[in-house]
Amino acid sequence: MATKTHNLSLPCLLIALSLLQGTLAIRFAAVNNASSTPGGQRFDRDIGIAYTLKTMPGIASFIWKTFGQPSEGDRRHYYPKDEVTTIIQDLQDGALGETGDNNVYMSAKGIETYPPGDGARFMFTSILYHEMTHIFQWSGKGTAPGGLTEGMADYIVLKSPFYVEGYSTPGQGEKWDEGYGTTSRFLEYCDSLREGFTPELNRMMREVYLPEYWNQLLGKDVDQVWREYKAKYAKPN
Structure with missing residues (x-):
């Protein structure tokens, strides 16, 4: 897409x-x-x-x-x-x-x-x-990572009545801005940490995207949030 x-x-x-x-x-x-x-x-x-x-x-x-x-x-x-x-x-x-x-x-x-x-x-x-x-959607006038904007687009699908079951699962992926289903599930997790996180992040990106937005909204940088997300869904050995 x-x-x-x-x-x-x-x-x-x-x-x-x-x-x-x-x-x-x-x-x-x-x-x-x-x-x-x-x-x-x-x-x-x-x-x-x-x-x-x-x-x-x-x-x-x-x-x-x-x-x-x-x-x-x-x-x-x-x-x-x-x-x-x-x-x-x-x-x-x-x-x-x-x-x-x-x-x-x-x-x-x-x-x-x-x-x-x-x-x-x-x-x-x-x-x-x-x-x-x-x-x-807002994309910080092109400054937002492409994986984030693709993930937000899939986030809307995930919330809609037209999500294809099994397309994505929580915890999947190798990096937070991988895009599509991976990033949409990560955004869903961030919503669980702060209600309305994803809509607020979208609003903040009206003019520019800054990594600091994650700290402002969640009190942690995005890499730390991603590590905690992956740990939550890690499969036991």
């Missing part, structure tokens, strides 16, 4: 939906640019534009709620145009999903591999939670 910038091309059908949040309209759009491919055809058959548009506003609201961002001023936006677009297309690097600016790119080839039946929508939505988090 790497982050990559693409040039937006919308030669196919574009459908948009607006969601009013306070005084600001967030516009959600979806387009299938791979409708001639097996994955794009499966998207149309098993998931669809209508489902995507119905789902995106709820994901945005869930992200804001989980990060403790009730007001517009707390949230990250892309001015002057606040629009989030999900685009189905072929991705050349093997990723299931990527983000660029305020666009989410979902891999048509990846959709081919989704579970059968209702599992396709479940998997698609789970990945969409992760990718949309990248759009709305």
